[in-house]
Amino acid sequence: MKKDSITRRKFLKKTSIGATGGALSLGGATSIYANIVKQADIPAILGGTPVRTRGLGVSWPIYDESDIQMFLDAYKSNRWSEYSNRDTERVVQFEKMYAETMGTKYCAATNAGTTALDAAQRAVDVGPGDEVITQTNTFIATAQTTFNLYALPVFIDSDPDTFMINADLIEERITENTKAILPVHIGGAAADMDKIMAISKKYNIPVVEDACQAHMGEWRNKKLGAVGHLGCFSFQAGKSLCCGEGGAVIGDDENLMAKVDAYSNNGRTRWGSSYKRITFAGIGSNFRMTPFQAAVATGQLRRLEEQSTLRDENSAHLEKLLKEIQGVKPTYKYLGQTRRAYYIYQMIYDKNYFNGLSKSKFRNAMSEEGIRLGNGIDSSLHRGSFIEGYLNTRAFKNIFSKQRLNKYRRDNRCPVNERIGEETGISLGQRVFLGTKKDMEDIVEAIVKIQKNASKLL
């Protein structure tokens, strides 16, 4: 069997337990695990009884009558659009609450995570001909928003142990054109912010965090999104804080945040608020959040800490049980990560502990047990056909030389992330961690069943 791929040196810097504390001692985990092993018999894919007849995960989103009332109040207020930034507005009230939750001075709400990323990159002056350092395993919007500013997203490969941006590869990709670093706390785990902020300082390049999947995650006890110069969030329906569509930018820098805020509101500056009167000559667009979105997000915000704590507890239970198994483990975390978020909880599959059973066959067998695993975050954006869509536009051809675009194409290589997508990345969604401890044990039972019988599943 293959030796665990992580070296001792790396292990000292990273550990696989994602949440602080835990509901279960290791001894307790061992006896639960022993029972699971006893129970685990014929896999469903070979005709056995599935571990679960009902899928995992709670129904999402979660709301009650009070949420509906908040939405109706916004409806009946007859104020269906807010753009004055007065303290009485629902959107402004939400912004204040979110800034407080995130521990930043300012929050500017937007109508999506995509527009949050757009406004934030504009605020740090990303524009035609520039480059923004980002990563390949992220949602397409991270890169699209850079391309939409006629700049090039420079895709950095992933760390094979954490599945985060490999911060050791950033410095060699910095050029005179680099205008921002845009790390993504993908899945809700933290990127290595110590290294990233040190590079930012050394080269005087701002950091815009894409925290669209990372509500309530923390780096050294600071909320993800509040570590860099600006942080962007999505409140799209599947996110841990959601209002259908919606987003926000947070930060402490008054000047940058005033730019974000004004850009999102057709260049209008704030009045009756804590921003100074800073004018931007009307530069802007309409990225405004509606009062309906703010009402829903405010309702959801009330549950965010409690839900995050439940996810912490369930993931701690799962992780203690997974310690008993070889071949499936949570991705390692950087030591600075004091809390993770759970939008997509990624794990590392090693077929060498499953008689060489491929990841796709493993996922199929798990699915037959009623445990649907995702494919990790396998988006190797550097291979996306959308890139050529942008590079072949008249604008890109005018702004960039042929040589520069060809070099960009040649440098677009991220082999580690491709391997994660093809062989090692598996995942569970945030809703799964709002279930019960028994759900976590079912996941482990299904894995054990398949491991015991792997040779018959090849």
Ligand SMILES: Cc1ncc(COP(=O)(O)O)c(C=O)c1O
């Ligand atoms: C990492 C990341 N960035 C950006 C976005 C864009 O957010 P939205 O869908 O709210 O526009 C998302 C949403 O899925 C995301 O996951």
